[in-house]
Amino acid sequence: MFLRVAMVAQTLALLVQAVTAGLLLSSPGGRALHAATAVVVAVAVLAHLVAAIVTRSRAAILPAVAMLVMTLVQMALGMVHAKALHVPVGVLMFGVSLLRLGQVWPARRVQAAAA
Secondary structure, eight states, X not given: OHHHHHHHHHHHHHHHHHHHHHHHXXXXXXXXXXXXXXXXXXXXXXXXXXXXXXXXXXXXXXXXXXXXXXXXXXXXXXXXTOHHHHHHHHHHHHHHHHHHHHHHSOOOOOOOOOO
């Protein structure tokens, strides 16, 4: 359960980060907001890693570690203003987070009524 909550928080944080990236390009205060949401993303990714460690599943821990590495790389790229790499890595992170969310979220099973 905690893993699902952490994954939802991480995915939402990454979505908000993408929105603030757009604000960065269109408004003067966008840079501060984008930097602040980067911290939120880092916290959400760390929560995801903690939740994965608590589950004690290699299938959950390895993607969480990969997401942490991508987050650190993303933050470094943003600090040096390497937009040519920063933007694609951000899109990749959001896509991976959505994929992992789909994997940890249980599918609803519809039971067929007996005829």
